[in-house]
Amino acid sequence: MFQRFTIFMQAYKLRNFSEVANTLFISQPTVSVQLKKLEEELHVTLFIRQGPKEVIPTEEADYLYRQLLNLRDEWDHVLEQLQHIKEKKEVCVIACSNTCATNYMPRIYRDLQDAFPNIIFELKQMNSDDVMKQMEQHEAHIGLIEKPLMHETFRRFPIFEDELVLAGKKDAKQWLMREAESGIYYYNQRFLEEQNVYLPILKVNSNALIVELLKQGEGLTILSKDSLVPDIPYDEHYTYHRLFYCVTRTHPATSQINDLNAYIEQKYALKK
Secondary structure, eight states, rough: HHHHHHHHHHHHHOBBHHHHHHTTTTHHHHHHHHHHHHHHHHOOOOOOTTTEEEEEEOHHHHHHHHHHHHHHHHHHHHHHHHHHHGGOOEEEEEEOOOOOOIIIHHHHHHHHHHHHHTTEEEEEEOOOHHHHHHHTTTSSSSEEESOOOOOOOOEEEEEEEEEEEEEEOOOOSSSSEEESTTTTTHHHHHHHOOOTTTOEEESSSSSHHHHHHHTTTOOOOEEEGGGGGTTTTTEEEEEEEEEEEEESSSSSSSSSHHHHHHHHHHHHHOOO
């Protein structure tokens, strides 16, 4: 059964039986046979075949995949208890949105490392939507985001308030705009509409690159005050405030991750 679940989870992610076979070092017919047997045992259809190789998951497959992710975490916890893993090092992946990664994570990382010496931390930087995807796919244990996103199996609490300012030279001839998925996009769009600003838009998918452009006098934008360097002018008459959030899983993979989640919430959650 474990083998069939493993094959199913790979098939769900890859949508291609040949790629599943290559990934698991088994034959493509074995993949098809094992998935067919799993469907027979569960009395459901898991995939709709699109040609000889490609497949589309059904609604039943969506449900099964989510449940298996949780079961995999619970199984990891069982192995931890049996083998006393908590006395050894374990990995915790923290996925951070771009501004959280550069402006906030460095402030708390040393404290987390000192408080949990048996955890090896891995930090990933991406936009908030991708952080949530990493959490949903169980590729990250903790998420730091700059948008109030939520999921039914997550816990979310605010950990930091960020001040956004109008940055750049007032006579700039273009507006620097992050991609729509970025947490900062909404505030830039809101400012343009509220102030009736009509400048050519330069799309930039990196805060670091925006900062470099601002240093050269290229453009205006709404950006976190903490992202600015001393030689970038800004106007505090136009400010917005937003919250950064920590997202944790309601059923952590291990007891150490559970303790870490509780520590972060107790020490860093903003008081209401």
